Amino acid sequence: xxxxxxxxxxxxxxxxxxxxxxxxxxxxxxxxxxxxxxxxxxxxxxxxxxxxxxxxxxxxxxxxxxxxxxxxxxxxxxxxxxxxxxxxxxxxxxxxxxxxxxxxxxxxxxxxxxxxxxxxxxxxxxxxxxxxxxxxxxxxxxxxxxxxxxxxxxxxxxxxxxxxxxxxxxxxxxxxxxxxxxxxxxxxxxxxxxxxxxxxxxxxxxxxxxxxxxxxxxxxxxxxxxxxxxxxxxxxxxxxxxxxxxxxxxxxxxxxxxxxxxxxxxxxxxxxxxxxxxxxxxxxxxxxxxxxxxxxxxxxxxxxxxxxxxxxxxxxxxxxx
Amino acid sequence: xxxxxxxxxxxxxxxxxxxxxxxxxxxxxxxxxxxxxxxxxxxxxxxxxxxxxxxxxxxxxxxxxxxxxxxxxxxxxxxxxxxxxxxxxxxxxxxxxxxxxxxxxxxxxxxxxxxxxxxxxxxxxxxxxxxxxxxxxxxxxxxxxxxxxxxxxxxxxxxxxxxxxxxxxxxxxxxxxxxxxxxxxxxxxxxxxxxxxxxxxxxxxxxxxxxxxxxxxxxxxxxxxxxxxxxxxxxxxxxxxxxxxxxxxxxxxxxxxxxxxxxxxxxxxxxxxxxxxxxxxxxxxxxxxxxxxxxxxxxxxxxxxxxxxxxxxxxxxxxxxxxxxxxxxxxxxxxxxxxxxxxxxxxxxxxxxxxxxxxxxxxxxxxxxxxxxxxxxxxxxxxxxxxxxxxxxxxxxxxxxxxxxxxxxxxxxxxxxxxxxxxxxxxxxxxxxxxxxxxxxxxxxxxxxxxxxxxxxxxxxxxxxxxxxxxxxxxxxxxxxxxxxxxxxxxxxxxxxxxxxxxxxxxxxxxxxxxxxxxxxxxxxxxxx
Numbered sequence: 001x002x003x004x005x006x007x008x009x010x011x012x013x014x015x016x017x018x019x020x021x022x023x024x025x026x027x028x029x030x031x032x033x034x035x036x037x038x039x040x041x042x043x044x045x046x047x048x049x050x051x052x053x054x055x056x057x058x059x060x061x062x063x064x065x066x067x068x069x070x071x072x073x074x075x076x077x078x079x080x081x082x083x084x085x086x087x088x089x090x091x092x093x094x095x096x097x098x099x100x101x102x103x104x105x106x107x108x109x110x111x112x113x114x115x116x117x118x119x120x121x122x123x124x125x126x127x128x129x130x131x132x133x134x135x136x137x138x139x140x141x142x143x144x145x146x147x148x149x150x151x152x153x154x155x156x157x158x159x160x161x162x163x164x165x166x167x168x169x170x171x172x173x174x175x176x177x178x179x180x181x182x183x184x185x186x187x188x189x190x191x192x193x194x195x196x197x198x199x200x201x202x203x204x205x206x207x208x209x210x211x212x213x214x215x216x217x218x219x220x221x222x223x224x225x226x227x228x229x230x231x232x233x234x235x236x237x238x239x240x241x242x243x244x245x246x247x248x249x250x251x252x253x254x255x256x257x258x259x260x261x262x263x264x265x266x267x268x269x270x271x272x273x274x275x276x277x278x279x280x281x282x283x284x285x286x287x288x289x290x291x292x293x294x295x296x297x298x299x300x301x302x303x304x305x306x307x308x309x310x311x312x313x314x315x316x317x318x319x320x321x
Numbered sequence: 322x323x324x325x326x327x328x329x330x331x332x333x334x335x336x337x338x339x340x341x342x343x344x345x346x347x348x349x350x351x352x353x354x355x356x357x358x359x360x361x362x363x364x365x366x367x368x369x370x371x372x373x374x375x376x377x378x379x380x381x382x383x384x385x386x387x388x389x390x391x392x393x394x395x396x397x398x399x400x401x402x403x404x405x406x407x408x409x410x411x412x413x414x415x416x417x418x419x420x421x422x423x424x425x426x427x428x429x430x431x432x433x434x435x436x437x438x439x440x441x442x443x444x445x446x447x448x449x450x451x452x453x454x455x456x457x458x459x460x461x462x463x464x465x466x467x468x469x470x471x472x473x474x475x476x477x478x479x480x481x482x483x484x485x486x487x488x489x490x491x492x493x494x495x496x497x498x499x500x501x502x503x504x505x506x507x508x509x510x511x512x513x514x515x516x517x518x519x520x521x522x523x524x525x526x527x528x529x530x531x532x533x534x535x536x537x538x539x540x541x542x543x544x545x546x547x548x549x550x551x552x553x554x555x556x557x558x559x560x561x562x563x564x565x566x567x568x569x570x571x572x573x574x575x576x577x578x579x580x581x582x583x584x585x586x587x588x589x590x591x592x593x594x595x596x597x598x599x600x601x602x603x604x605x606x607x608x609x610x611x612x613x614x615x616x617x618x619x620x621x622x623x624x625x626x627x628x629x630x631x632x633x634x635x636x637x638x639x640x641x642x643x644x645x646x647x648x649x650x651x652x653x654x655x656x657x658x659x660x661x662x663x664x665x666x667x668x669x670x671x672x673x674x675x676x677x678x679x680x681x682x683x684x685x686x687x688x689x690x691x692x693x694x695x696x697x698x699x700x701x702x703x704x705x706x707x708x709x710x711x712x713x714x715x716x717x718x719x720x721x722x723x724x725x726x727x728x729x730x731x732x733x734x735x736x737x738x739x740x741x742x743x744x745x746x747x748x749x750x751x752x753x754x755x756x757x758x759x760x761x762x763x764x765x766x767x768x769x770x771x772x773x774x775x776x777x778x779x780x781x782x783x784x785x786x787x788x789x790x791x792x793x794x795x796x797x798x799x800x801x802x803x804x805x806x807x808x809x810x811x812x813x814x815x816x817x818x819x820x821x822x823x824x825x826x827x828x829x830x831x832x833x834x835x836x837x838x839x840x841x842x843x844x845x846x847x848x849x850x
Contacts, residue, residue, distance in 0.1 A: 047413075049413075049415060049421070065682055065683070065684070066678070066679075066680075066681070066682030066683075066685075067682035067683070067684040067685055068682075070682065070685075082680050083680065083682075084365075084369060084677045084678045084679065084680045085369075085677065085678035086372065086675055086676075086677055086678075087675045087676055087677075088676065089678055095372075095677065136415045136416040136419070137415070137416060138413040138414060138415045138416075138421060139395070139413050139414030139415070140413070141411050141412070141413055142808065142809070145396075146807055146808055146810075149805075149806065149807050149810070150806060150807075150810045152805065153801065153802050153804075153805035153806040153810060154802070156801050156805050157797070157798040157799075157801035157802050157805075158798070160797050160798065160801050161794050161797060161798055164793065164794055164797050165794060168790055201740075201809050202739075202740040202743075204809075204810070205740050205744065205809065205810075205813045208802065208810070208813055208814075208817075209744060209813075209817075211798065212795040212798060212799065212817060213751060215791075215794055215795060215798070216751070216754070216791045216792065216794070216795050217791075219787075219790050219791035219794055220758065220787055220791050222790075223786065223787040223790055223791070224787070227783070247765075250761055251754075251757050251758055251761045254707065254757050254761075255750075255751070255753065255754040255757050257703075258699075258700050258703055258704075258750050258753045258754075258757075259750030259751055259753075259754075260750075261696060261699045261700060261703065261750070262693075262696035262697070262699070262700060262746050262749065262750040263696075263750070265692050265693075265695045265696035265699060266689075266692045266693070266696060266743055266746065268692070269688060269691055269692035269695055270688055270689050270692035270693075270743070271684065271685045271688035271689055271692070272685070273366075273681055273685045273689070273739065274689060274692075274739060274740070274743055277740060277743060278692075278743070281743070
């Protein structure tokens with residue numbers, strides 16, 4: 001079975017269309033990040049921790065499970081609630097952490113949810129003292145210090161990637177590869193800004209995976225460009241770039257699809273807890289694949305020969321390593 | 322390649338055997354004594370663990386410093402837990418001055434508490450001059466006498482004393498209360514008889530006592546070492562000025578050293594001690610403090626216990642000091658580590674500890690696993706449809722790759738969390754990439770009319786360069802993230818690094834070997850790809 005056998009799509013010729021699309025997406029994302037802001041989850045900001053006891057007075061009701069309680073709490077608007085049993089699960093005592101800072105407001109909301117949604121567990125019991133055992137404001141798990149640390153670590157890793165690609169290929173390849181990465185990251189963060197989905201520690205992990213995935217994808221095409229520059233010395237640079245993108249297209253799409261299939265399977269079957277993570281991964285794969293095909297190499301072509309003459313650049317690229 | 326024809330099968334053998342060895346603990350039940358001790362750790366979301374709630378005692382601090390002290394303690398506790406090798410803990414401030422710590426998998430809360438609570442609050446405090454000390458003891462004695470009803474143990478003791486005094490018609494000195502009767506003298510110091518040690522110790526920690534005692538000075542016991550325990554010698558009790566001259570934050574570096582055997586100082590000759598180097602500001606404070614107080618004694622107080630109280634002979638300008646005592650090497654070393662990692666900004670007391678369940682319910686874990694299996698299955702079917710026989714080989718190797726990731730995480734002490742599992746599943750999607758690159762290349766070569774043997778060879782040769790370049794770039798990024806990242810970012814980088822190495826090896830070496838052995842036969846002109 002072959003995909004895109006002898007594909008000859010005019011990726012290079014139409015590059016300004018893709019540049020425009022990307023520019024709009026990046027700009028919109030930046031505006032979204034600035035004006036709508038990122039909805040940091042309780043991993044990065046504070047939360048309210050509530051300890052509740054859900055032992056029903058009437059013992060004929062089955063014990064409440066974490067997943068059932070989570071569903072009720074989620075439906076009440078606390079999307080990233082963290083719920084666990086405290087002590088032995090037969091005590092039916094739960095610790096719930098939800099977003100927010102106002103203890104009284106959260107207490108009211110939780111009381112409301114429990115009495116309306118799970119009446120069988122709280123009926124005939126003193127809500128204030130018996131059901132709700134303790135309520136506290138808790139600080140961030142990761143905090144802004146850790147977040148900033150992560151950002152710095154990512155920037156340093158990008159610097160090292162530029163250096164590696166510079167050595168193995170050429171400076172513009174390294175620089176533009178990283179520009180394409182920024183493009184991917186900004187758009188994905190932009191999606192989270194616009195949808196106001198909570199940005200958790202796991203979403204950060206998805207973002208890091210995207211960085212690894214996207215650069216991997218891009219380099220495969222760079223590699224083919226380098227190889228073709230050696231073989232087809234008579235062809236012009238744009239023609240070589242276009243051919244390289246086309247001949248790797250089959251691989252790019254197949255890899256993107258297999259990875260996307262796993263991410264989508266997590267999205268559809270993985271349950272509510274990894275739902276947003278799987279969404280971020282799926283979007284990340286799509287954006288990363290898009291930028292590898294349409295943006296990364298075209299950006300190199302745009303700047304190719306600016307840092308040194310085209311001839312020198314090709315010589316540098318194709319010399320034996 | 323011919324020259325190293327043994328290298329490939331040997332490396333594959335090592336890979337497979339190593340994977341099986343470190344994968345084995347996952348399938349061995351807890352109670353079986355298995356030679357491989359490492360276990361794949363599971364995160365709080367999958368397994369739960371121990372929750373410890375601690376209170377930071379901030380009542381002795383000025384109002385303005387309290388919040389900062391709690392934040393500081395959280396940071397320090399996080400560092401300590403990191404260094405003791407418990408991955409992915411949850412540490413949060415709770416309310417005003419409580420700290421909530423969740424440790425994945427830790428089943429023994431007492432051990433975990435000790436780990437966190439080893440506080441190592443270091444202070445340098447001046448010892449009160451003898452006349453002041455005596456006055457202070459008298460004041461304390463008077464206060465206790467007045468409030469005897471608040472100290473039941475002392476009241477009982479006083480009653481016994483009275484009875485004894487009557488019986489023997491002894492003369493209990495006028496105005497001398499029960500507290501003073503507990504204090505004796507030893508050389509130039511005040512001391513507590515060994516048998517009274519526990520009474521005095523609990524009195525000093527009693528909050529009623531702490532509130533009642535005159536301000537400005539504190540009573541602190543010296544450290545009780547093994548020798549003292551054996552000989553039951555009296556234990557010195559110091560009257561120290563409450564204001565610390567220097568604190569743990571003034572220490573730049575602490576290290577365990579062993580004094581030379583010919584040292585003139587008997588405290589360090591052939592014994593482990595802790596050498597301290599102060600920060601610039603600390604050195605200045607130390608020089609001033611020693612310069613202003615020549616002839617007085619400076620107590621080195623660690624966790625509210627006096628380790629030594631040498632007489633200041635001279636101004637010490639070089640910013641160095643040492644803590645001597647009857648340390649074992651191990652004690653001195655762990656104390657030095659604790660001192661290096663900053664002292665806690667305020668003491669910590671445990672509030673309660675309890676078991677906590679996994680944050681994901683049973684259903685969520687099940688659906689996560691189900692989704693993962695569906696994803697892997699989809700990839701496996703996809704590969705067979707697209708690449709037939711070669712796809713089957715890639716699938717076989719893929720399964721090994723998953724095993725390798727889990728085995729390597731066991732070996733390197735990684736912690737598996739739900740996002741981690743999702744990450745592994747995605748690594749699988751990406752691991753297929755290397756195979757896709759190779760197979761696509763082989764197809765191109767076959768299209769160009771090459772026979773299978775040389776198409777396979779050329780395909781692998783060309784694709785290997787691509788795989789190396791693309792994977793090494795990602796590997797560099799992963800290693801940098803591991804080096805500079807903290808907490809979950811670090812854990813993620815570890816999984817990523819393992820995944821990249823595993824998939825490179827599987828694609829370039831493992832599947833190539835199987836393909837060469839099974840798909841190439843002399844005279845065969847087609848290939849199942």
